[in-house]
Amino acid sequence: MRMGTIALNAVILMALVIAHTLLADLVALGGITPDLPLVAVVFIALRYGQIPGTLAGFGTGLAFDLLSSGDGVMGLSALAKTVAGFLAGYFYSETKAQQLLGGYEFVILVGATALVHNILYFVVLLQGTDIGWNLAILRYGIPSALYTAAAALIPMFIVSRRSSVA
């Protein structure tokens, strides 16, 4: 990966984190928001490989933590998104990247990664409380993963259209 590409991806990721913080409230459905930066993390993992995906996940998660913490769980988003980026990177294939990103497999992978991310997130977040993490996952984790997967349709269509034009 060239330095220019790394810098561009980093800027896009940070822009998405900020956009998420500024605008997520406007697209929230019953308090559920799509995790747009996670879509980008999965995209990077499938486009560039496991290490870039893992690093992108960590950077994005850390930015999230800095923006919303102060409540004693600093590092939680970094942890969950690092694992998410790493897992998504398993499906990286240099020869099939474009095909994967422009197909419904991308949407399914985003949904699955978001679900794993949310499970890990709630298991750690709800440690030491009497709130059942399974209930939290049912109420927030699954709807949020579905919403995030739906948001992944946008980059999927863009890549698919570019591929067909090319």
Added chain:
Amino acid sequence: MLKRAYDIAITFREYLVLSALLVVSVSLLTLGDSPQIRILRSLTIQSLGLLQDTFNFIPDYFSLRSENRSLRELNLRLSEEVNLLREAQLENIRLRQMLALRAKSAYPTVPARIVGKTLQLMRNTVTLDVGRDQGVRDQMPIVTGVGLVGKITATSSRYSIGQILLNRRMRVSAKIQRSRVDGIIEWEGGKNLALKNVAKTLDVQAGDVVVTSDYSSLYPEGIRIGTVVSAVQIPGSLFQRVELAPAVDFATLEEVFVVTHQADSSRVRLEREQGGF
């Protein structure tokens, strides 16, 4: 030997990167609120606050902010008065034979505008356009004219982040205004709040008003939190399940007040050491 170690590192580089980043994440989770992280967070809040302030026009359909501000300020004062009168009346009924009652004092407030909301999987927060320069400090309560919103958890010079009641980490010592039954407010997801640790035998009814308790080290006594919507006896449990609707409508929240009431630091420290909150 070094060559072999290098070969192993190259072979398993993905796992090494993952492990290193996980160690950093877990360290951050363990470190929690170190001074270095506070500085970093303060810088982030300052930058984000400026951005949120700039883009705040997006959801702002009506340009009635200044009028709203003064009306809400007036509303807050009137509501405080009503709450204080209600509290005083109940106290008078219970303690009518006593002559010396401690006078209640209203705390000074700083008006603030919400310039950003962060909805993140049960960790909901708001960004306010006031910070240390306006006298806002960590742990100060946030209120509106109708009731408690949350507390400040991080500050920069001009902005601050507040944890709202709809946050998994939020806990507030509370009591039923009518029957003086104590409990702890928590949020378990959804629209309503839960009043925990209320024994089955205690008197709680739908419609009861829940206010902050005098046991709280952070919040002034008597701030309205919500209204009980249900109190259900759970078979096999010592406690009842009490749900309440928050007094504040968090979906439409725009203007708030930070109560510049500084908690007694020695009391907070002692309670934290003893596992309280």
